[in-house]
Amino acid sequence: MTTRLADGHRPIYLDHHATTPLDGAVLDAMMPYLTDKFGNASSRTHAYGWEAEEAVHQAREQVAALINARPEEIVFTSGATESDNLALKGVARAYRDRGNHIITTTTEHRAILDACQALEAEGFDITYVPVDSGGLVDPEDVRRAITPRTILISVMYVNAEIGTIAPLADVGAVAKEHGLLFHSDAVQGVGKIACNVDDLRVDLMSISAHKIYGPKGIGALYVRKTHPERIRLHPMIDGGGQERGLRSGTANVPGIVGFGKACEVCQAQWEPESIRLRGLRQRLHDGLTARIDDVVLNGHPEPRLPGNLNVSFAYVQGESLLLSMQHVAALSAGSACSSGSNEPSYVLRAIGLDDMLANTSIRFGLGRSTTAEEIDIVIDALVEKVARLRALSPMSKGAAIRIRAGC
Ligand SMILES: *Cc1c(COP(=O)(O)O)cnc(C)c1O
Numbered sequence: 001m002t003t004r005l006a007d008g009h010r011p012i013y014l015d016h017h018a019t020t021p022l023d024g025a026v027l028d029a030m031m032p033y034l035t036d037k038f039g040n041a042s043s044r045t046h047a048y049g050w051e052a053e054e055a056v057h058q059a060r061e062q063v064a065a066l067i068n069a070r071p072e073e074i075v076f077t078s079g080a081t082e083s084d085n086l087a088l089k090g091v092a093r094a095y096r097d098r099g100n101h102i103i104t105t106t107t108e109h110r111a112i113l114d115a116c117q118a119l120e121a122e123g124f125d126i127t128y129v130p131v132d133s134g135g136l137v138d139p140e141d142v143r144r145a146i147t148p149r150t151i152l153i154s155v156m157y158v159n160a161e162i163g164t165i166a167p168l169a170d171v172g173a174v175a176k177e178h179g180l181l182f183h184s185d186a187v188q189g190v191g192k193i194a195c196n197v198d199d200l201r202v203d204l205m206s207i208s209a210h211k212i213y214g215p216k217g218i219g220a221l222y223v224r225k226t227h228p229e230r231i232r233l234h235p236m237i238d239g240g241g242q243e244r245g246l247r248s249g250t251a252n253v254p255g256i257v258g259f260g261k262a263c264e265v266c267q268a269q270w271e272p273e274s275i276r277l278r279g280l281r282q283r284l285h286d287g288l289t290a291r292i293d294d295v296v297l298n299g300h301p302e303p304r305l306p307g308n309l310n311v312s313f314a315y316v317q318g319e320s321l322l323l324s325m326q327h328v329a330a331l332s333a334g335s336a337c338s339s340g341s342n343e344p345s346y347v348l349r350a351i352g353l354d355d356m357l358a359n360t361s362i363r364f365g366l367g368r369s370t371t372a373e374e375i376d377i378v379i380d381a382l383v384e385k386v387a388r389l390r391a392l393s394p395m396s397k398g399a400a401i402r403i404r405a406g407c
Contacts, residue, residue, distance in 0.1 A: 012328065012378060013330050013370075014331050015331060017161075017308065017332075018332060019210050020210060020213045020367055023261070025265055026258045030255075030257050033254040034254045037051050037055070038052075041055075041250075041253055042250065055257050056076075056253060058260060059257050059260025059261075060260070062264045063260055066190065066263040066266060067207070069224075070225065072225065073223055073224060073225055075221045075247055076220050076247065076256055077220060077221055077247055078217055078219065078252075079210070079219040080211075081219075082236070082247075083185075083208075084109065085111065086247070087233075088152070088183070089234070090233035090236065091152045092119050093234035095151040099148070099150055100124045101124070101150040101151065102126050102152045103126075103127045104127070104128060104129070104154045104155065105130070105131055106350040107159055107351070108154070108155075111185070112185055130350065134300030135159050135300065135350075136164055142155070150178070151180065152180065152181045153175045153180055155168065157187075157200070158186070159188070162348075163304045163309070163310065165193065165304060169201050171201075181203045181204065182204070183203065188211065190212065191266030191267075191270055192270055192274060192307065193305065202222070203224040203231060204222060206219065206221055209255065212262050212266050213265065214255075218255035220259070235247065235248065273368065280371075280375055281309050281366055283375050284309055284364060287376070288311065288382060291383045292387075294313070294314035295314075296312045297310070298357075311362060312357040312358070313360050316360050317389070319333070322362065324389065328381040329377075332365075334361065345361065364378075
């Protein structure tokens with residue numbers, strides 16, 4: 001059973017939070033710009049440049065349409081890591097005259113947390129607002145953190161590990177009342193759930209193409225046109241002045257074209273797809289809890305990203321379970337960025353898990369290729385592996401109880 005593989009002989013892909021495969025239509029859209037249409041979008045004196053510029057313009061419209069923004073509010077970057085850095089450092093350095101305080105949360109992506117750490121070294125003060133046991137931030141906690149020196153609030157839309165969807169519109173309302181800029185890392189939400197910059201009341205938003213079936217190495221920062229005055233950003237990369245001076249460097253035309261197409265495909269598909277994924281996630285969760293004891297859900301049941309399930313299999317080392325599953329399914333313990341370290345996930349720690357449960361967690365990232373048959377194969381395999389590992393485990397029920405009792 002466990003040697004049956006869905007896609008040829010490759011493991012079933014259930015790590016769609018780490019990255020997604022390129023959509024076929026996206027590759028088709030990109031191909032001309034990797035071959036014949038190789039012009040530099042900044043070349044103003046000939047047709048090669050014009051056709052590249054036109055393609056970038058169309059992609060800017062496609063990206064903007066997905067989030068209900070205007071094309072001139074989209075700044076192309078090398079990905080969401082750069083977008084997060086540009087948003088935080090760009091705003092912090094441009095608004096230094098107004099204040100030096102930034103509010104974020106404890107469960108942000110590393111790109112946000114590390115950019116904040118870099119800003120602390122430059123003299124900025126950062127408040128990390130805690131989240132509840134399901135990973136939700138309370139907008140009133142954000143309000144209480146505001147000081148006269150606050151310039152920016154940054155809260156991620158969907159947590160990449162536990163799938164919790166933040167109440168952005170409510171946090172945005174708090175930001176607006178106090179005249180503060182509001183940024184969101186929306187990488188895991190865009191193209192998967194409703195993501196309208198006006199409804200969510202964000203002023204800046206980070207997006208990545210490779211999380212929505214587009215190419216790697218391309219992303220965008222949405223920057224609201226007026227707030228009510230023009231939002232200032234200190235560029236991180238100086239040079240030829242592309243992207244209205246906010247991000248110099250020759251435009252990655254094939255990447256941008258692919259990103260645009262990926263957004264167009266998502267706009268057409270995300271709603272029915274989110275319903276389909278919610279059903280598959282339910283099937284997975286029900287199958288696991290019906291057949292395996294002591295499976296603990298991490299994060300809130302709702303509001304939760306439809307394609308995300310994160311559970312702890314008590315008494316089973318997550319690393320061992322992943323290893324035993326490697327020929328069946330591509331899974332992870334959490335974010336790809338922190339894998340490789342043996343530290344328990346800071347997100348799971350932030351929602352109050354003890355080391356034992358944090359070390360036994362598995363994240364399932366369902367996506368467009370996921371089928372009910374695959375889910376059933378993965379459930380069968382996990383039932384078998386968890387039983388085997390628990391039988392061998394020094395962390396077996398009795399042992400764990402003894403450890404907890406301190407003997
Ligand atoms: C993947 C991810 C990023 C980083 O995006 P890149 O385009 O790979 O740099 C940032 N934030 C979140 C929430 C992510 O999931």
